[in-house]
Amino acid sequence: MSPQQTRTIEVASITRVEGEGALKVVLENEKVVDVQLAIYEPPRFFEALLRGRPVEDTPDITARICGICPIAYQMTAVHALEVALGIEITPEIRELRKLLYCGEWIESHGVHMHLLHIPDFFHCHSSIELAKIYPAEVNRGLQLKKIGNHLLEVLGGRAVHPVNVTVGGFFRAPTRAELYSLVNELKWGLDAAIDVARWVADFTFPEFVGDYEMVALCHDTEYPMNEGDIVSTGGLRVAACDFEQSFVERHVRHSTALQAVRLPAETAYCVGPLARMNLNRDKLATTARQLSDDLGFDWPCFNPYASIVARALEVVHAFEVALNIVQEYRGCTPARLKYKYRDGEGAWATEAPRGLIYHRYRVCSDGTLAFAKIVPPTSQNQRQIELDLAAYLPRLLSSDDATIALECEKLIRSYDPCISCATHFLKLEMQRR
Amino acid sequence: MSTIPNSSPTVTKSHKPRLAVFKFASCDGCQLQLLSCEDELLSLADQLEIVHFIEASSQIEQGPYDIALVEGSITTTSDRGRIQTIRQQSKTLITIGACATAGGIQALKNWADHAEFARSVYANPQYVETLSTSTAIADHVRVDFELRGCPINRLQLIEVLQSLLADRRPRTPAHCVCLDCKRRGTVCIAVASDEACLGPITQAGCGAICPAYNRGCYGCFGPAAQPNCDYLADWYLQDRMSAAKLVPLLRNFNAAAPEFRDCGDRIDPNSDSGESL
Known part of the structure; x- marks a missing residue:
């Protein structure tokens, strides 16, 4: 009998993702026996430090979980708190919140596609290196991101950790002139985003199809952002507030992030642009919907590398929706609804750029927060990423360790993991034995 | 970027200041501000050699560094050691953002029962190793310049980097x-x-x-x-x-x-x- 073969490969820092983590792969006799995404991002205990604070602090503090998607936290928090406090927002506030989320989708998808993900398709270490080969394309991406940021600045006050969102609405509604000033750049952005979608749809994607249960919100008439039921490609449909009946977070030793799994069998599932697209493509805005047909893609798509096409289509959608809201805007009075404190509980889910995000809060009649629970997208994708790596690794095993590490990183990056978010996410250490 | 030829033949690679970005406990929002310098990013990349920026590049070089931008606060024993190493490797160390300059929102645990915090968030708090405090970088090592904000203002970040390139003191206001x-x-x-x-x-x-x-x-x-x-x-x-x-x-x-x-x-x-x- 031959001796056991042990081989160790390490990726100490997964790069071009948000936050910091590592990957550990254990091989026995060249068979994958374990894959662990280790999130070594230090824990910051958000759910604990919110307790006892004024409920109005929640959108400002939860925004600080993630500098790339603060709106996702703010939107989920205010909607959940409004359920707890019995507040029903007006159609005008609803439209402005959708507009704000469009800004974040444009900005966050812009960062991920052009600065983090596209360099992988051209064997570049960074977008700065990519810019030497494709200067016009990189600059176009930066301009798209800049428009997303500008939208966030006008409506939110600033792009990172905006200040204008509050329980019951906005501190100040934008003037018509402020929003109309965005029309020209949104029009340019819509055209540029269509060109980006055509560009990325022509990329060569590794042949890899996962056996996924994809989960996303689903709204009766709109592509989901701020509201909807939770649906899956496996046939699930529950109200967003019933998230915890169908999903549970588990705490594993190798990670400071919790891993969410699907009940009852505690199976992996995934959230994000591909999940949204597969479950909601018919509800895209007109141009994005037509483009999704014209690109020659087979939908639904279960190749994680092709998520960049879904992301590009969502940018087109976001520009289209934003342009429409801005052009239709006639003001928003009142900007903020009044409310009274009461004992109550509220849960809500929205669609962060990288996938479904769920919050649940309990509030007290003295205006303080008694309890907070936050389930970010990356903790939901983490187990599925590990399973994908285990499924993808066998075809790589004849390669050298550096190549294996690089290919693992590429697969992980296609999920747009946000490790800062997942902390309550990654180092590659590969053990072959 | 060792595989990329220099755009200017008169400036050799070794003369460009080497910039590194490091992250401790934080949300990434401050280092994102560097990526948000859309109009200045590629020109900055011409004047500086970005040699360590995990969020933006998969090419990571070892120190020494001319400029280190440090985001985040110190909350673990291993990070307490890591900042010492970064300080030793860096000519100029600049802290960026409220986490790095004051401990951040996570410093609220300085007032709390840390063990209870860990129990309330994690089912198995024994898997989580952290200090009972969140502290500013300057509490641990000498800091050459502090850039405030949650998040920092990207225009102030550009001012700081351009000042360093011009070898002058950054001009950021201290008034209210x-x-x-x-x-x-x-x-x-x-x-x-x-x-x-x-x-x-x-x-x-x-x-x-x-x-x-x-x-x-x-x-x-x-x-x-x-x-x-x-x-x-x-x-x-x-x-x-x-x-x-x-x-x-x-x-x-x-x-x-x-x-x-x-x-x-x-x-x-x-x-x-x-x-x-």
């Missing part, structure tokens, strides 16, 4: 937010509404955004130079606001900045002290 409200023509929130505003004691740099959006400043750029925190707190406490509202306001993203911390502790009837160092 009130002056910027006057420049913006914003009606004073503290006087004209019932909102508490920390503008009189908070360092400028954000552009006085909050009052322009009908809300009081919440102090995300930390204490201004020589702030009279106690006077302002007492003025609010006279008949305008309760300690139950004012303490959390002082105790948020710069909770552990000494001036905000001491004032909050003084007026908080329930607190011993956040000074747990």
